[in-house]
Amino acid sequence: MNPAVESYPLDKRPPSLPPIHSVKLTVNGKDTELQISPWTTLLDALREYMDLTGTKKGCDHGQCGACTVLVNGKRINSCLTLAIMQEDTEITTIEGVAQLDGTGYLHPLQQAFIERDAFQCGYCTPGQICSAVGLINEGNAKSTADIRELMSGNICRCGAYTNIVDAIEDVLNQKTA
Template identity: 60%
Template structure:
């Protein structure tokens, strides 16, 4: 039986990845990184910028775990090439609030127990913030529809809806025995 021995290469292999400098404006700061032109925004944020709050779920744009805001609008970072977003305002979960100063949505998620395992929470929060920024949703059905691209495997949808509705209606929404009710201005 023949015996084969792999000999080391006489020279190191040439660099295959043509890296280029890309400057992303993330959470109010410019970050210059060296990446291949086909690097997704999700991988750039997680692997090169070090912001791991944005999650990689399906990597196919179907679960919403990678949702970030670009110029205030929501996108799936796994489907976006990082080079395309130079000069745009990118906001991740790390930019929505701080531990000492939570955004209204983050506080509402806590108040309504709108997360269980927490994996989808960054994408849910960014998507909900984008929904608020867009100003297209007022009703429960509209919020459900516009958040339908974000999957929660734990099934915390009713609590997520309650949290978003509270912020959407400036605290004038309550949950009573599992039913979301908007408090009318005349009832106060």
């Protein structure tokens, strides 16, 4: 027996978490039940169990914003929340953003990102768009400086910030026109 490994009699083992747990999530308007470990992040549940790979894993520490999704219309970093904590909420990923206005066409922000060339490599784009949708839902962006500040949690390594801000301003101006 390896002396570095502790051995416990069956009746004396320390308690542990259950290996899987049933989690019911509503993602992009669809109800799904997953059998996952209770420590599975929402990001991993979306990507690995639901094949919704538009949400990206960047830093996995809540610092880059690549994993931003909407929960009840508010933006969150999906790498910082457990999937089990999001039961009874409405989760929207980049795959569901186009459905938000009910037209079946691209969301105005998606269209504005295309028109303004607000992406280069595209890795951060899903998180940028979800964050921008949340920013508009919050209603706090009144100026270019506000947009920059409120989008500061989303990093673009390619440096497309000017075009991202322009795209968001275009959509905000459409809403007020």
